[in-house]
Amino acid sequence: MITVKDLVFSYTEKPFIETMNFSVRDGEIFGFLGPSGAGKSTLQKLLTGLLPRYGGSVTVDGTEAKRAGKEFYQNIGVDFEFPSLYEKLTGRENLRFFASLYRRHRDIDALLKAIGLHMDADKKVSEYSKGMKSRLNFIKALLHSPKLLFLDEPTNGLDPSNARVMKDMILQEKAEGKTVILTTHNMYDATELCDHVSFIVDGAIAALDTPKALMTKKRAVQLTYTFESPDGGLEERSVPLTQTGGDATLRQLIGDGKLASIHSAEPTLNDVFVEITGRRLQ
Amino acid sequence: MRTKALILSDIRFQFRYGFYSLYAVFTLLYIGLLFVLPDAWRNDAAAIMIFTDPAAMGLFFMGAIVLFEKNERVLDSIAVSPVGAWEYVLSKLVSIGLISALVALLIGLGAGVIRAPLTFLVSVFLCSCLFSAMGLIVACKIKTLNQFIVATVPLELLTVVPAILWMFWWKADVLVLHPGVSMLMACSGRGAQPLALLSLLAWTALLYFLAVKTVKKMLLSVGGIKL
Numbered sequence: 001m002i003t004v005k006d007l008v009f010s011y012t013e014k015p016f017i018e019t020m021n022f023s024v025r026d027g028e029i030f031g032f033l034g035p036s037g038a039g040k041s042t043l044q045k046l047l048t049g050l051l052p053r054y055g056g057s058v059t060v061d062g063t064e065a066k067r068a069g070k071e072f073y074q075n076i077g078v079d080f081e082f083p084s085l086y087e088k089l090t091g092r093e094n095l096r097f098f099a100s101l102y103r104r105h106r107d108i109d110a111l112l113k114a115i116g117l118h119m120d121a122d123k124k125v126s127e128y129s130k131g132m133k134s135r136l137n138f139i140k141a142l143l144h145s146p147k148l149l150f151l152d153e154p155t156n157g158l159d160p161s162n163a164r165v166m167k168d169m170i171l172q173e174k175a176e177g178k179t180v181i182l183t184t185h186n187m188y189d190a191t192e193l194c195d196h197v198s199f200i201v202d203g204a205i206a207a208l209d210t211p212k213a214l215m216t217k218k219r220a221v222q223l224t225y226t227f228e229s230p231d232g233g234l235e236e237r238s239v240p241l242t243q244t245g246g247d248a249t250l251r252q253l254i255g256d257g258k259l260a261s262i263h264s265a266e267p268t269l270n271d272v273f274v275e276i277t278g279r280r281l282q
Numbered sequence: 283m284r285t286k287a288l289i290l291s292d293i294r295f296q297f298r299y300g301f302y303s304l305y306a307v308f309t310l311l312y313i314g315l316l317f318v319l320p321d322a323w324r325n326d327a328a329a330i331m332i333f334t335d336p337a338a339m340g341l342f343f344m345g346a347i348v349l350f351e352k353n354e355r356v357l358d359s360i361a362v363s364p365v366g367a368w369e370y371v372l373s374k375l376v377s378i379g380l381i382s383a384l385v386a387l388l389i390g391l392g393a394g395v396i397r398a399p400l401t402f403l404v405s406v407f408l409c410s411c412l413f414s415a416m417g418l419i420v421a422c423k424i425k426t427l428n429q430f431i432v433a434t435v436p437l438e439l440l441t442v443v444p445a446i447l448w449m450f451w452w453k454a455d456v457l458v459l460h461p462g463v464s465m466l467m468a469c470s471g472r473g474a475q476p477l478a479l480l481s482l483l484a485w486t487a488l489l490y491f492l493a494v495k496t497v498k499k500m501l502l503s504v505g506g507i508k509l
Contacts, residue, residue, distance in 0.1 A: 070364040070366065073362055080359070083355065086354060
């Protein structure tokens with residue numbers, strides 16, 4: 001669906017994105033993960049044809065992004081980070097208007113119901129809360145059933161239950177064969193939703209793999225156990241899961257039945273991000 | 283189909299923002315004012331009123347219309363939709379042109395000064411499109427309403443002053459080539475009519491193409507670069 005070769009881009013004289021390469025397969029959810037200002041939104045703008053002055057090649061659904069025409073935009077949907085809605089119109093009127101710009105569109109009432117806005121569809125958008133605007137903005141991007149969906153921090157500002165509904169809808173899009181580009185700094189969303197994630201730092205890809213592979217390759221799963229120390233307090237120790245056999249203290253404690261607690265912990269995507277890039281996501 | 287949807291949406295938007303209510307009041311005020319004036323003045327006064335207000339409303343309001351869209355980030359979604367810059371401009375010009383023509387028709391009929399209704403409507407519509415295109419070009423480049431007002435004052439003066447001079451004092455034929463003069467000639471039905479309409483049409487087409495070019499740049503600047 002997307003092939004990026006030797007991409008070079010800058011807003012100023014100073015290079016921002018230098019020789020970037022990656023590809024996204026049809027029907028997958030691909031995440032750009034990185035801190036604010038890393039270049040995630042710039043990449044989204046490059047892929048959606050909004051930044052035509054780049055070097056290298058950016059092919060999206062068979063079209064070079066800098067030559068994107070009307071047909072290109074029939075097949076992509078973009079959920080921007082900030083709501084992009086007419087405040088004086090109602091939620092339903094906004095959807096009707098944006099639907100009228102495309103050749104085909106889905107049932108508006110069904111989308112409103114799916115995202116939980118059917119009861120507020122006839123309220124003006126200016127009366128919506130931040131979360132309601134985000135949800136309306138999200139279904140606006142799905143309206144014309146695009147083959148490729150760009151979602152920029154879609155769950156930002158949503159309560160957990162509405163974030164859950166949105167994530168289920170994203171997974172449903174994937175199940176229907178749509179390709180999704182998810183731009184986020186939320187490691188939990190990326191871990192749960194993405195088939196592949198790419199760590200973006202300072203306009204470059206620092207790592208690219210499946211979330212599972214990134215979490216297991218870079219840092220071993222740790223086993224943490226606690227026991228009563230000689231001074232009467234609780235002492236905690238950690239050992240890589242693969243080296244538990246060599247931990248004499250652990251063997252002794254198990255043998256004596258004196259373990260106070262024991263659990264294993266996989267590193268989070270955030271841990272791996274910090275380890276690879278030296279930066280924090282959140 | 284998409285262009286029609288855009289025009290209808292712009293009309294709805296202008297209705298919601300009170301343009302129609304505002305001009306309903308203005309229309310009554312203008313008609314009342316025309317009846318207060320002496321009969322001999324009525325034709326010229328009506329032509330100047332129509333030329334400087336309903337026909338020019340795009341120059342006054344385009345700043346607010348585009349700024350609303352910029353502030354509400356609607357242009358982001360337009361930029362990644364199949365809407366072309368030409369459709370966006372056409373929709374803005376036609377939607378404002380329709381209110382202009384309606385208001386001008388009511389003022390003209392109310393004051394009893396319209397002799398050739400079709401020519402009058404076409405003239406006002408083209409004037410409105412020309413003023414709106416000017417307003418749109420300025421609106422694409424500004425960030426605040428104050429900037430818009432400051433930037434449009436010279437345009438208003440350059441367009442309106444020669445037209446007023448032509449109407450009352452300076453009757454040089456060559457002035458038909460001036461956009462403001464051609465507009466006032468066409469709206470008032472005075473002067474070299476076919477030539478005035480032709481000049482007005484040429485200016486409107488030129489400003490339309492310039493507006494399309496400016497809107498293209500504005501939509502690309504959504505990406506964050508200045509072209």
